Amino acid sequence: MTVTRPARIGLRVIALAYLALLLLLPVGLVFEKTFAQGLSSVWTALSTPAAISAFWLTVEIGVIAVVANTVFGVVCALVLVRGRGRARWLLDVVIEVPFVISPVIVGLSLILVYGTTGWFGKWLAVHGIAVIFNPLGMILATVFVSLPFVVREVAPVLREVGIEQEEAAATLGASRLQTFLRVTLPSIRWGLAYGIVLTTARALGEFGAVLIVSGNIAGKTQTLPLLVDTRFYNFDSTGAYTAGALLAAISIFVLLIMTVTAPDRRRL
Amino acid sequence: MAISLHDVHKSFGDFKAVDGVSLEVPEGSLSALLGPSGSGKSTLLRLIAGLEQPDHGEIAIGGDPALAVPPQRRGIGFVFQHYAAFKHMTVRDNVAFGLSVRRRPKAEIRERVDELLGIVGLSGYADRYPSQLSGGQRQRMALARALAVKPRVLLLDEPFGALDANVRAELRSWLRGLHDDLGVTTLIVTHDQEEAMEVADQVVIMRAGRVEQAGAPREVYRRPANDWVMGFLGPVSRIGASLVRPHEVSLSLEPEDDAVEAMVSRVIHLGSQVRVELELAGGGEAHAQLTPEQADELELGRSDIVYLRAPAAAVALSV
Secondary structure (H helix, E strand, O other): OOOOHHHHHHHHHHHHHHHHHHHHHHHHHHHHHHHHOOHHHHHHHHOOHHHHHHHHHHHHHHHHHHHHHHHHHHHHHHHHHHOOOOOHHHHHHHHHHHHHOOHHHHHHHHHHHHOOOOOOHHHHHHOOOOOOOOHHHHHHHHHHHOOHHHHHHHHHHHHHHOOHHHHHHHHOOOOHHHHHHHHHHHHOHHHHHHHHHHHHHHHHHOOHHHHHHHOOOOOOOOOHHHHHHHHHHOOOHHHHHHHHHHHHHHHHHHHHHHHHHOHHHHOO | OOEEEEEEEEEEOOEEEEEEEEEEEOOOOEEEEEOOOOOOHHHHHHHHHOOOOOOEEEEEEOOEEOOOOOHHHOOEEEEOOOOOOOOOOOHHHHHHHHHHOOOOOHHHHHHHHHHHHHHOOOHHHOOOOHHHOOHHHHHHHHHHHHHHOOOOEEEEEOOOOOOOHHHHHHHHHHHHHHHHHHOOEEEEEEOOHHHHHHHOOEEEEEEOOEEEEEEOHHHHHHOOOOHHHHHHHOOOEEEOOEEEOHHHOEEEOOOOOOOEEEEEEEEEEOOOOEEEEEEEOOOOEEEEEEOHHHHHHHOOOOOOEEEEEOOOOOEEOOO
């Protein structure tokens, strides 16, 4: 489609203004507010025991959720695209569930299953496993809400790459594992990388589901998003913005690494 | 190594892709599986490679039953129509793949890859990626990759199907030369009659999952097993009760015994030959192929009446 010069400039202005108003300005203001009271107050807000605990808990849950969903996502994509089972459509639909269900519902449903009065509640209590109001429950909630991203990014790439290279590897004597590591994995790497970034972002930022199952106990089950919320409602705006900026910085850092290491994907 | 198949069947759902094929590919030969699309020739090749499992039947490579052996250990080299190049690897790593998964010493791999790149004429391209090669070069790389592990048999699935006509013709004769040098038993799938005739010692003609005829190119062309094979191998004209090749039709301006009357509808000069399109008096169409000299002598023009005769040895119609 050819576009005249004024129309092209007009489109650019609209696109940039849209991005600026909805994305750059709000996020930028968070950083601006963070540093408005000076560096010492930023340091104070970051070095409280609650903030340090929230930071590490967020990272810990994030890493576990990303690793779990990366492994699950790749296996699941392989089953969906390369499998021959007739029930694959069912798996395909079930994977979408976390996308369509509100995170708050996810939290509530986890309580119904793993809470003290839930299905597995008694069994878990007898065996001394605490899920709800504990990091384990928060991990479950985070894994749940960030589950579809890797599958959804990897499956189409796998489909597009096709099966021929894998067949060629087999005829050349490669075992299934060798074929996966040397042929399949390298061909899906950019899709996988993008899926991991999205999973990371979702896992770090999850609020609703984690809020319900964590009980939001400072120093114990409080992640950065929960800390931001708590501080905000306690009129500690600098503290809230600082925690928020830290959260945003982690996500931007992950996105940046992906952009730098995967130049191919950015080519338009 | 010889390949032998006995009563092999393979269906996909209700579709019988291979329907009772028995076949011998002699050791050291270059055989072609020739047939229209959907005739089961590619499926047959994939069955030999172990990329598909037959529903029924036996396959042996070099006398050893192959069905219980996975593709990794069948000792085959397979070349795909669309190259199946490992896109994220250089040409060198592509060719080295089979040796490297076998954990051979680095020096040995290097030496063998250099040797093969020389054979396929890609010596200067070792550090390129497949995307930086032309289609013909990619297919030669794929062939080097398949040959690197010293396969007992080489299987090629429409290897030149995705290439331009002139590259195809060039690679075809190159492949024949390579086969003569290396002597690896080779089976090539193609839907191109000319390709099969040009490269193969044995042509196996397939239709609807079955083998219609197998034999030397000359033999199947001269003595087709049936009308369908004859029609599939080249243009045919139907003169009376006979099927003949257009260049075998003799044309005369005078009526003769047992000649069929026809009217010229078009005369096309194609350089080394002249194609005469005809409407037969009894209904139906035919065409004859003449040399320019013959055409000049007859001075044929549109609407001329001519008399056609088939040679005595023509295939009688099996009605």
